[in-house]
Amino acid sequence: MPSTVESRRDQAFPLLSAADIARVERFATRVAYADGATIVAAGGLSPGLLLILAGEITVTHRDAAGVEHLIVRQGAGHFVGEISQLSGRPALVDVRAIGAVEALLVPPERLRGLMIAEADLGERVMRALILRRVGLIEAGAGPVIVAPAGLDDLLRLEGFLGRNGHPYQWLDPTADPASDALLERLHLTREEMPVVLCPGGQILRNPSEQELARCLGLVGKIDPDRVYDVAVVGAGPAGLATAVYAGSEGLSVLALDTRAFGGQAGASARIENYLGFPTGITGMALMARAYNQAQKFGTEFAIPASAQFIEPQDIDGAPGFRLTLGDGEHASAQTVVIASGARYRHPAIPGIADFGGASVHYWASPLERRLCAAQEVVLVGGGNSAGQAAVFLSGQAAKVWMIIRAGGLAASMSRYLIDRIAATPNIELVTDSEVTALHGTPGALDGVSWTNRKTGATTTRPAAHLFLFIGADPNTDWLEGCGVARDAKGFVLTGEAAGSGRQPLETSRPGLFAAGDVRSGSVKRVAAAVGEGAQVVAAIHAYLAANANTPSPNQTRVDRT
Structure with missing residues (x-):
């Protein structure tokens, strides 16, 4: 078993008592399976959480060669499932009956009700589901990506799966002899890479x-x-906070994002000034907790899905909105919260577009740090995100050159990070400078030059990776034509700035709200975004009450019984 799960095995695979089983039963239906039956197949929809009453089951996952690996064998009092059971997504494992099996089946919507109604039991179940997902990530369950190291599209797909907390396995055809046999068996060529083998066989x-x-x-x-x-x-952070608080108060919620949950905060290497985490926490860990929490309260997520347009829509005689999505789909809601944040700013460095995602990065995750092991890297930026990334990368990089235009960090970075950077021997701060040239061939950076703005002196260092943390612009281009007022920089206006009588987080259009970094005048901090996400739910309740909106017959609320 993967080390994380093995070290916390009792929490990952708890044995429920007779009293616990009785509490589960009112949310479940009884099911039976014959000896050898496939209860769950990888890639197929899982029916929900399965609590075994009699008999045994095996849980296995397949590697790229199709070989099964045992994850666990469980009997009466144990339950089968992982975090995807909260949302009814396809399974990543195979589950088979060993002997005749009797069990209690809790479908996803009833599982969420169980967690809320039975707080103590729900806490143990949720912890187990999360730990099992961690185990699947460590074991490399899920899809198999076949591609050589350093390929732009490999990094793109790895980044997408990693930031969405989804397990996967990577095979390098230049280093793994099994991959050649796999490509031959599937009649695939290296020119088609990266090739992805989904758990369902696609x-x-x-x-x-x-x-x-x-x-x-x-x-x-x-x-x-x-x-x-x-x-x-x-x-x-703002969108997830909205989803958590709205869902916990019984509102039906649909949350969209174009790439992954967590936004820019999810890419933070380490957050040490967030309330309640004195030892710090990675942005991914913090945002994953919020994501799972929102699912617990019934939020539906569509990731990746991009909103393209918002327009008013009459809903059973009450005002509402229709969202047009990037793939031609539509979604309807009584209220909309704009929490689209900001997008990374791209500097005007000559030739930067030639080096793509394999060499130029806008966040520093474990994936990027792995690529930089024992190499020199150049990082541009003087804010907290840049400081966190520099410290994180210094753990494996031979040298981190930190380039800033200002004369120092005091005006833009927290003191604890400034002190840590000064105390890290392989981080060198370069002030009053900017990157002026990139060297190498398309897709393969091998050197970076920067110039001192005061002296004109230019320095060139061998570096295969450039990290850019130079701020962000509001992600509001998609609001063009939607009638949402924005300031001169594109941030969404709210409150009195948006119109007389507007609530603090309400935009120029009643029923449309904005929270987090996308909002004009917001404090660009994770905690502030979370606070606004909570605050906007109160504004939504006030708006719904004022407009006498009640759930229409096709709405579904979280079942609390």
């Missing part, structure tokens, strides 16, 4: 993120006839 050739998500069941068709209480555009 083969994708250099897929888009949307195609991969569809294949894995991460995003399904949105019901155009369903009306949500709240649609949240953006799943960063």
